Amino acid sequence: MLWMVPTTHVIIGLAVSFVLGSIPFAVLSMWGTGIDIRRVGSGNPGFNNVLRVSKPRAVVALIGDMGKGFLAIWLFCKAGDGVAFGWLFGFAAVLGHCYSPFLKFSGGKGIATSGGVMLRLYPFWAAISLVVFVLFRVGGSKLKWKEAGAIASISGWVFFALFMIIFVGHWDAAYAALMTLFLVWRHKKNLQNLFATARTEQPA
Numbered sequence: 001m002l003w004m005v006p007t008t009h010v011i012i013g014l015a016v017s018f019v020l021g022s023i024p025f026a027v028l029s030m031w032g033t034g035i036d037i038r039r040v041g042s043g044n045p046g047f048n049n050v051l052r053v054s055k056p057r058a059v060v061a062l063i064g065d066m067g068k069g070f071l072a073i074w075l076f077c078k079a080g081d082g083v084a085f086g087w088l089f090g091f092a093a094v095l096g097h098c099y100s101p102f103l104k105f106s107g108g109k110g111i112a113t114s115g116g117v118m119l120r121l122y123p124f125w126a127a128i129s130l131v132v133f134v135l136f137r138v139g140g141s142k143l144k145w146k147e148a149g150a151i152a153s154i155s156g157w158v159f160f161a162l163f164m165i166i167f168v169g170h171w172d173a174a175y176a177a178l179m180t181l182f183l184v185w186r187h188k189k190n191l192q193n194l195f196a197t198a199r200t201e202q203p204a
Helices: 007-021 047-053 055-076 083-098 111-121 123-142 148-168 170-186 188-200
Strands: none
Touching: 007 055, 007 083, 047 055, 047 111, 047 148, 055 083, 055 111, 083 111, 083 170, 111 123, 111 148, 111 170, 123 148, 148 170, 148 188, 170 188
16 A cells, blocks of 8 residues: 555655656657647647657657656566555656756656556556557547647547546546546646637637
8 A cells, every 4th residue: 555655665656756757858859850749830839739749759659758758667666566655656757748847847748658657557548549540640640629639639638537436446447537527627728729719710
């Protein structure tokens, strides 16, 4: 159980997970191009924005961002620690990504890093949620949806939370719902843009 784990281990794990999560792979993936990803596209230092500039570099950003969420749990959550313990370090990594001290405490939206958390804790359901994300992302791009990346990202997590509710357990669902709500909040500007566009496109 979480409260049975030594406090020192938890504090060190949270600190390292946060620092690990704060490594800005979206910025690093653009090294050598002369492009600051924070000054192009949406200005967001994350996978979706790198994808607008370069697909190969977006893959680097995706692997790095997912990897730090995965690695934070792999390093500090051992067999028998319980799911709450894994989520704790996963949240720390996501917060590090979103509020990176290397970027003056700004950062990405947290989707890829939280995807790494999902993959480490629930690989089967993560794979299915990834399929949902890809379907919405590809379909949204072909249909020219506004904010297709945000729609796909949030949809993947909403479906994942539903899988937790239906197939896994209440506590797992609660943690997944909490992460989903946080990610929705991180995408509030995208959603505001989406709703604003929908209102302007309504017939008079």
